[in-house]
Amino acid sequence: MLKIEAVLQPSKLDAVKDALLEAGIEGMTILEARGHGRQKGHTEFYRGREYTVDLLPKVKIEIVVSDELKEKALQAIIGAARTGRIGDGKIFVSRVEEAIRIRNDERGETAL
Amino acid sequence: MFRRATLMLLLFACLGLSPLALAQTSSSAPAVQAPAAAQAPVTQAQIAALEQSVHNAQTASATAQSAADNAWMLVSAALVLLMTGPGLALFYGGLVRKKNILGTMMQSFAMMGLVTILWAVVGYSLAFGHGNAFIGGFEHVFLRGVGLTPNTDYAATIPEQTYMIYQLMFAIITPALITGAFAERMKFSAMAVFLSLWSLLVYSPMAHMVWGVGGFLNATGGHVPSLDFAGGTVVHITSGVSALVTCIYLGKRIGYPHTNMPPHSMVLSFIGACLLWVGWFGFNAGSALGSGPLATSAFINTHFAAAAAALGWTIAEWIHNGKPTALGAISGAVAGLVAITPGSGFVQPFAALAIGLIAGVFCSFMVFEVKSRLRYDDSLDAFGVHGAGGTLGALLTGLFATGAINAAFGRNAAGAALPTGAMDGHWSQILNQLAGIGLAWGISIVGTLVLLFAVDKVIGLRVSPEEESAGLDLSQHGEEGYDLNG
Numbered sequence: 001m002l003k004i005e006a007v008l009q010p011s012k013l014d015a016v017k018d019a020l021l022e023a024g025i026e027g028m029t030i031l032e033a034r035g036h037g038r039q040k041g042h043t044e045f046y047r048g049r050e051y052t053v054d055l056l057p058k059v060k061i062e063i064v065v066s067d068e069l070k071e072k073a074l075q076a077i078i079g080a081a082r083t084g085r086i087g088d089g090k091i092f093v094s095r096v097e098e099a100i101r102i103r104n105d106e107r108g109e110t111a112l
Numbered sequence: 113m114f115r116r117a118t119l120m121l122l123l124f125a126c127l128g129l130s131p132l133a134l135a136q137t138s139s140s141a142p143a144v145q146a147p148a149a150a151q152a153p154v155t156q157a158q159i160a161a162l163e164q165s166v167h168n169a170q171t172a173s174a175t176a177q178s179a180a181d182n183a184w185m186l187v188s189a190a191l192v193l194l195m196t197g198p199g200l201a202l203f204y205g206g207l208v209r210k211k212n213i214l215g216t217m218m219q220s221f222a223m224m225g226l227v228t229i230l231w232a233v234v235g236y237s238l239a240f241g242h243g244n245a246f247i248g249g250f251e252h253v254f255l256r257g258v259g260l261t262p263n264t265d266y267a268a269t270i271p272e273q274t275y276m277i278y279q280l281m282f283a284i285i286t287p288a289l290i291t292g293a294f295a296e297r298m299k300f301s302a303m304a305v306f307l308s309l310w311s312l313l314v315y316s317p318m319a320h321m322v323w324g325v326g327g328f329l330n331a332t333g334g335h336v337p338s339l340d341f342a343g344g345t346v347v348h349i350t351s352g353v354s355a356l357v358t359c360i361y362l363g364k365r366i367g368y369p370h371t372n373m374p375p376h377s378m379v380l381s382f383i384g385a386c387l388l389w390v391g392w393f394g395f396n397a398g399s400a401l402g403s404g405p406l407a408t409s410a411f412i413n414t415h416f417a418a419a420a421a422a423l424g425w426t427i428a429e430w431i432h433n434g435k436p437t438a439l440g441a442i443s444g445a446v447a448g449l450v451a452i453t454p455g456s457g458f459v460q461p462f463a464a465l466a467i468g469l470i471a472g473v474f475c476s477f478m479v480f481e482v483k484s485r486l487r488y489d490d491s492l493d494a495f496g497v498h499g500a501g502g503t504l505g506a507l508l509t510g511l512f513a514t515g516a517i518n519a520a521f522g523r524n525a526a527g528a529a530l531p532t533g534a535m536d537g538h539w540s541q542i543l544n545q546l547a548g549i550g551l552a553w554g555i556s557i558v559g560t561l562v563l564l565f566a567v568d569k570v571i572g573l574r575v576s577p578e579e580e581s582a583g584l585d586l587s588q589h590g591e592e593g594y595d596l597n598g
Contacts, residue, residue, distance in 0.1 A: 047479055
């Protein structure tokens, strides 16, 4: 089982969600986040003074999928989120040790 | 270089608008028609009946006028209270960081409670009772003698209790304004004690000097008659200067100025500012103490100044920064409202526009340039807007006041208004205004320093660094302002 964490532009959330659903991935956790990579922040004004805001709003999607679905999930995310500009985001993949369905104690890939 | 030149041009444009004030003429009361001469002989009975009906008509008219005046005054009192709660609470609250929202609002709210009690017990008496030129006496402690009949020293057509409650709302908002300077770092207990004492020892005396019977600066019969229609000196200079003293005494917030501390909710501040604008109609037009044409003049001047000042600050900021901010626009409006306060019942409408425009540009300069150069942490610009705006307004009142709007210094034998301000040729009024300004600055500085020192020694004024980091909401009130996940 693999965990896929994707940090995205908030405006891409709907497109990525739809793409994942189309790929057959139904469970996901969505978090509001702030951060930046190489994308510069923007400047704001307060009382005549300019300052840089470098904690930019982001959205993070976390999904846990079986190994077979890895490439399909990644393609879905990348296809929906890519614009070609700095700020598109990043995806991290890590191994998951256990998955449990709380309702009925199912474990392993059937719990996904 | 280009920006400086354009800003100077703007300032001169503001001053250039001033002559427009001369172009306006005010209308006076309609001419009285002379009755046609009676042809038939008139009996004594008819004369008596006529006298009775004239008397009845006069009584009815006076009653109607009183009713109109009282209605407007009660509404005005409510409007002024609205300025504090929630106007100022929201305006200031939105400008601080999220962790201090409740603490900030509580400071204004505390004034609504505390000052009311103090005013009823002794504050009103010290401000408006008979005393000497500098402070009233104790004749009205516990509001003794303040009933539902008019006090002709102040307002002949409304119950004295209406006058008292109206003035109370001013007494409430004045210390609340000061809280802007020490935002995010003062203990709630210390603030309550400090501002309560300030209300009695700085506000009541100042109110007495300007408005109280026999007051040193009273426009009617004062030793140095000073024109302050609605409290530019009494409210804004005192609170603004006291704010400056307090923020310097208390010191800067931890992390200021290199840590950025932008407003956590400009939305709240925007709402608060608009409530202030509307409430100010009660503050200024209500100071006419009646519902007649003078209230209309003050109402119009208030609105015109706010609009012009919002524009002035916005344009100045647009030139200075390249973008007009919402914070600048609403601050501009408030600056204009502050500046017109002393002159709202004395100047022509186009003078109000000029005053507003000048105040918007001037106060923005105070906040952008002076504050950052001198490096004091006047967190919410209480001095930059109220202290500086009030001082400017008091001076411009001396310039633009005219007897055509308000015969503040009485009339001559022919019935013409005596010269009021420089606009009428009475240039020495500006000196009187300076005297009032000087007195307000002096009392505020001395009174505030003494009180700060005393309260600091006994209770301690500032929260600890840990409390300041955690925020006032948690450290002072054990609450959180927002629980959006709840």
